[in-house]
Amino acid sequence: MGFTVILTPANLAFCLLGSVIGTLVGVLPGIGPLAALALLLPVTFQLSAVAGLAMLAAIFYGAMYGGSTTSILVNIPGEAASVVTTLDGHAMARQGRAGAALGMAAISSFVAGTLSLVALTFFSPLLANLAIRFGPPENFGLMVMGLVCTLYMISGSKVKGVLMMALGFLGAIIGMDIVNGTERFTLGTVNLTGGIEILSVVIGLFGVSEILVNCESITKNTMLAEKIRGLWPTVADWRASWKPMMRGSGLGFVFGLLPGGGPVTASFLSYAMEQRLAKDPSRFGKGAIEGVAGPEAANNAAVSGGMIPLMSLGIPGNAVTALLLGALVIQGVQPGPLFIAQRPDLFWGVVASMYVGNVFLLLLNLPLVGLWVQFLRVPYRVLFPLILLLSIVGTYSANKNVFDLWVMIGFGVFGYVLRKLMYDFSPYLIAFVLAPLLEQSLRQSLVMSPDGMLIFLQRPIAAALIVISLVLAVFVFRQRKSSIPEGDI
Amino acid sequence: MKLIPALLSLVLAAVAASASAQVAPQVAKLKPADFPKEPIEFTVVYPAGGGMDLTGRLLAKYTEKVSGDKIMVNNRTGGAGMVGHAYLASQAKPDGYTVGVVANLLFGDAMLRAQGKWSYTDLEPIAYINSDPLTWVASTEGAYKGMTAKQIIQIAKDKPGTVRIAVVPGSMWEYLVEQIEANTGAKFLRVPFQGGGPGVIALLGGNVDVAQGFYGEFRGHMEAGKLTPIAIASNERTPFLKSTPTFNEIYGSKDYVWNIFRFAAVPKGMPADRKAYLGAAIQAAMKAPELQAEYSKLGAYFDPQLTNSTNVAAEINAMAGREREFYVRTGRLK
Amino acid sequence: MIERSVNLIWCLIGLGTMVNSWTLGLIGPGGPESGLFPMICGVIITVCGFALLLGQRASRVANPNWPRGAALVRIGGVSAGLVAMAATLPYLGFAIASAITTFVLLQTVERSRPIESLVLSVVSVAVVMYLFGHLLGMSLPRGPWGW
Numbered sequence: 001m002g003f004t005v006i007l008t009p010a011n012l013a014f015c016l017l018g019s020v021i022g023t024l025v026g027v028l029p030g031i032g033p034l035a036a037l038a039l040l041l042p043v044t045f046q047l048s049a050v051a052g053l054a055m056l057a058a059i060f061y062g063a064m065y066g067g068s069t070t071s072i073l074v075n076i077p078g079e080a081a082s083v084v085t086t087l088d089g090h091a092m093a094r095q096g097r098a099g100a101a102l103g104m105a106a107i108s109s110f111v112a113g114t115l116s117l118v119a120l121t122f123f124s125p126l127l128a129n130l131a132i133r134f135g136p137p138e139n140f141g142l143m144v145m146g147l148v149c150t151l152y153m154i155s156g157s158k159v160k161g162v163l164m165m166a167l168g169f170l171g172a173i174i175g176m177d178i179v180n181g182t183e184r185f186t187l188g189t190v191n192l193t194g195g196i197e198i199l200s201v202v203i204g205l206f207g208v209s210e211i212l213v214n215c216e217s218i219t220k221n222t223m224l225a226e227k228i229r230g231l232w233p234t235v236a237d238w239r240a241s242w243k244p245m246m247r248g249s250g251l252g253f254v255f256g257l258l259p260g261g262g263p264v265t266a267s268f269l270s271y272a273m274e275q276r277l278a279k280d281p282s283r284f285g286k287g288a289i290e291g292v293a294g295p296e297a298a299n300n301a302a303v304s305g306g307m308i309p310l311m312s313l314g315i316p317g318n319a320v321t322a323l324l325l326g327a328l329v330i331q332g333v334q335p336g337p338l339f340i341a342q343r344p345d346l347f348w349g350v351v352a353s354m355y356v357g358n359v360f361l362l363l364l365n366l367p368l369v370g371l372w373v374q375f376l377r378v379p380y381r382v383l384f385p386l387i388l389l390l391s392i393v394g395t396y397s398a399n400k401n402v403f404d405l406w407v408m409i410g411f412g413v414f415g416y417v418l419r420k421l422m423y424d425f426s427p428y429l430i431a432f433v434l435a436p437l438l439e440q441s442l443r444q445s446l447v448m449s450p451d452g453m454l455i456f457l458q459r460p461i462a463a464a465l466i467v468i469s470l471v472l473a474v475f476v477f478r479q480r481k482s483s484i485p486e487g488d489i
Numbered sequence: 490m491k492l493i494p495a496l497l498s499l500v501l502a503a504v505a506a507s508a509s510a511q512v513a514p515q516v517a518k519l520k521p522a523d524f525p526k527e528p529i530e531f532t533v534v535y536p537a538g539g540g541m542d543l544t545g546r547l548l549a550k551y552t553e554k555v556s557g558d559k560i561m562v563n564n565r566t567g568g569a570g571m572v573g574h575a576y577l578a579s580q581a582k583p584d585g586y587t588v589g590v591v592a593n594l595l596f597g598d599a600m601l602r603a604q605g606k607w608s609y610t611d612l613e614p615i616a617y618i619n620s621d622p623l624t625w626v627a628s629t630e631g632a633y634k635g636m637t638a639k640q641i642i643q644i645a646k647d648k649p650g651t652v653r654i655a656v657v658p659g660s661m662w663e664y665l666v667e668q669i670e671a672n673t674g675a676k677f678l679r680v681p682f683q684g685g686g687p688g689v690i691a692l693l694g695g696n697v698d699v700a701q702g703f704y705g706e707f708r709g710h711m712e713a714g715k716l717t718p719i720a721i722a723s724n725e726r727t728p729f730l731k732s733t734p735t736f737n738e739i740y741g742s743k744d745y746v747w748n749i750f751r752f753a754a755v756p757k758g759m760p761a762d763r764k765a766y767l768g769a770a771i772q773a774a775m776k777a778p779e780l781q782a783e784y785s786k787l788g789a790y791f792d793p794q795l796t797n798s799t800n801v802a803a804e805i806n807a808m809a810g811r812e813r814e815f816y817v818r819t820g821r822l823k
Numbered sequence: 824m825i826e827r828s829v830n831l832i833w834c835l836i837g838l839g840t841m842v843n844s845w846t847l848g849l850i851g852p853g854g855p856e857s858g859l860f861p862m863i864c865g866v867i868i869t870v871c872g873f874a875l876l877l878g879q880r881a882s883r884v885a886n887p888n889w890p891r892g893a894a895l896v897r898i899g900g901v902s903a904g905l906v907a908m909a910a911t912l913p914y915l916g917f918a919i920a921s922a923i924t925t926f927v928l929l930q931t932v933e934r935s936r937p938i939e940s941l942v943l944s945v946v947s948v949a950v951v952m953y954l955f956g957h958l959l960g961m962s963l964p965r966g967p968w969g970w
Contacts, residue, residue: 038538038564041537041538135691163868176659178658178683180658180681336713337710385925392908398566401572405909
């Protein structure tokens with residue numbers, strides 16, 4: 001039924017529009033789907049509910065398609081969920097395989113998007129009820145598992161990696177303590193009361209530092225180190241990627257569904273999982289296509305996962321879905337358990353639009369691969385001021401506060417130094433995202449529980465998650481011991 | 490292709506503007522000579538998509554209609570509102586181009602957290618927008634189903650620390666619970682959350698026994714029969730929840746009033762003519778029945794005390810004063 | 824040498840965090856207080872910092888490849904440009920601040936002809952301002968002349 005709703009020219013047009021905007025927004029460093037949705041929210045007031053929602057949703061998952069483009073081409077993430085793609089995607093580009101990376105990213109995104117939509121279509125109510133059951137103890141278990149998985153991701157010195165994680169945790173703690181409202185580490189400035197804006201961290205640490213590194217040896221040359229070797233993924237690529245794609249879809253879907261997850265977490269965890277499961281983990285970071293296929297699938301699947309609590313229960317799992325909720329309310333729709341029953345046309349219309357949108361995006365992104373690759377031929381000196389400008393505007397757009405720019409610059413220099421000293425700082429980011437949720441859930445759980453720490457044993461899901469994490473943690477150390485450390489503490 | 494939404498908005502806005510009432514005459518009368526020359530900024534200190542943001546955007550839309558000026562909504566977020574409040578109070582220029590769409594949460598920030606750098610008197614209210622009273626909701630399943638607020642509070646008194654209630658530390662969610670505990674001797678187990686919404690979700694999952702929130706936050710679940718409001722902290726019963734008693738009714742008092750009320754304010758020191766113009770424009774927008782309908786959709790209601798008042802600024806400042814008294818009484822302020 | 828200083832900085836940050844966390848309080852009646860998790864972080868940072876500081880030579884980065892000469896000038900130039908941009912943004916407005924910064928950056932990093940840089944700066948800024956300011960409706964800071 002939804003397809004009859006969506007297949008009107010007007011609705012299709014807006015879905016397409018949203019897809020285009022989403023891709024663009026994903027490509028631009030700094031501006032992420034949240035900012036774009038915020039900016040375009042007023043436009044939806046004038047549109048019909050289906051058209052408006054279709055457009056906004058399309059921007060959300062469109063950004064997941066587009067984000068990988070800059071990650072692969074210039075090693076600067078388009079937004080937080082594409083950070084992981086820089087690791088192997090850009091390595092592939094440097095080997096002349098940008099086309100394959102871009103193509104695989106688009107295809108993984110499509111496969112994941114469509115598969116997760118199928119799951120949404122059939123299993124929404126069940127999954128929504130599961131999501132509801134996740135209270136603070138379960139969240140805690142989830143976060144612990146996430147952090148343990150991050151330990152896997154650390155390439156190079158484990159000590160440096162753990163250090164990065166601790167620093168990331170600390171960085172995220174700056175601000176107000178949610179449990180009792182006291183200010184922590186804010187150094188007395190108002191600007192830090194809300195904590196450090198994550199966008200500044202991402203753009204600074206990954207984007208600005210990248211530009212600084214490139215500026216060292218700038219020549220009139222372009223970024224292209226070698227000739228492009230073929231624009232499409234090879235058969236070998238397909239064989240290597242299809243399983244990560246599947247796994248990434250599943251992982252992303254689950255993590256999008258659960259609270260505190262979302263595309264960012266999903267992409268990181270997918271990378272960690274692929275690295276763990278690969279026969280030769282040392283290939284990661286050097287151009288392993290699994291490192292592109294998995295995370296790209298994960299971040300797209302997380303979008304559909306996130307839509308489930310929103311549509312079935314009226315519960316937003318993260319800032320973007322919260323915004324979509326606002327859009328629904330403005331349209332006079334009451335999101336909640338009765339939403340599907342009361343407005344089946346809207347619900348199915350939006351779901352259908354997501355199927356269609358994914359197709360649009362695949363058709364949009366694949367042919368563009370050739371075009372994007374041409375970008376690499378543009379001399380860097382022309383490209384980089386534009387990238388810098390876009391990064392600045394993108395970062396500024398988050399809070400309209402110049403302070404965020406200072407943070408970005410600071411992290412840029414910080415990241416530059418870290419790169420030189422061979423620190424892997426992806427763990428910084430993931431700790432930054434996960435750790436505050438971990439702390440919050442732990443403290444909430446302990447407040448709630450009359451028996452203190454026993455609450456984690458009393459609740460089956462939480463207990464299961466913690467046990468799995470402990471098992472995984474043991475394996476991390478086993479893995480370390482078995483590989484001969486080379487200059488590795 | 491991105492021009493399409495822009496063009497579409499323009500066309501629709503033009504059609505709407507010409508079809509509906511033109512610039513309201515009483516507003517046009519007050520328009521100062523060379524103002525405004527550029528778009529006016531409505532500053533919202535909370536993230537896009539939230540209740541405050543939607544309020545601000547709707548207000549901007551209708552104020553544009555009645556005044557004919559261009560208005561842009563700007564989210565200055567951070568610090569749970571602190572950054573935006575500090576900006577409005579100390580950095581925004583009082584030249585008429587910045588209007589803050591704020592709530593009484595401003596007072597808490599000013600009194601407790603500003604550390605003397607700015608005060609709520611640095612902002613002057615020019616129009617009242619709407620209110621959202623804090624409501625207690627309980628699940629329709631579980632140990633406390635079917636009970637009234639008074640019964641649950643009694644249980645909290647008889648068995649202290651067993652009834653779990655969701656609070657947002659450092660704000661009215663906590664103050665209401667504190668007040669009830671102080672006056673009735675009950676003792677709740679306060680589980681901290683970042684907002685009313687997460688608390689409601691926790692209620693649905695059985696992780697707390699009572700949640701506190703606003704109508705817009707729990708309405709969907711209420712209609713689905715998953716939870717029910719048991720008491721409301723407002724002056725009188727609201728039109729949407731006619732069968733929910735107010736705390737004042739239950740306890741025969743006048744003290745249990747905890748609303749978010751939203752109003753428009755401008756930085757101190759604005760030229761009187763611009764201030765009057767902006768005030769008139771927003772108040773005219775507030776009279777538009779379509780805007781009132783939209784706000785009702787969001788679950789807000791219009792506190793008669795403020796809607797019908799002739800001196801909104803004085804009323805709002807009086808409320809700020811009462812809040813200050815509460816802080817002094819409970820030892821938060823000297 | 825720089826690496827050693829960085830490791831030292833980690834130790835200092837770690838210790839500072841531990842001190843600060845202590846003042847925030849570690850354990851309270853309801854469970855962990857504000858200071859517990861920061862304290863854990865502080866301890867980890869300090870321990871790792873010391874481990875790196877005192878660790879074997881093998882763990883040091885063999886050849887960090889710090890920039891020298893012209894490269895250093897370029898890096899310094901880009902950093903200075905970014906700092907200047909952030910500092911002047913509130914006063915000069917987005918258009919002017921970014922145009923100047925872009926021009927200076929181009930001149931520092933690339934020995935291009937001034938005319939080329941000027942044109943490039945103006946065009947880039949114009950494109951960005953159009954994209955964000957008009958199409959997307961974002962309000963970029965205005966300068967003294969209102970734009």
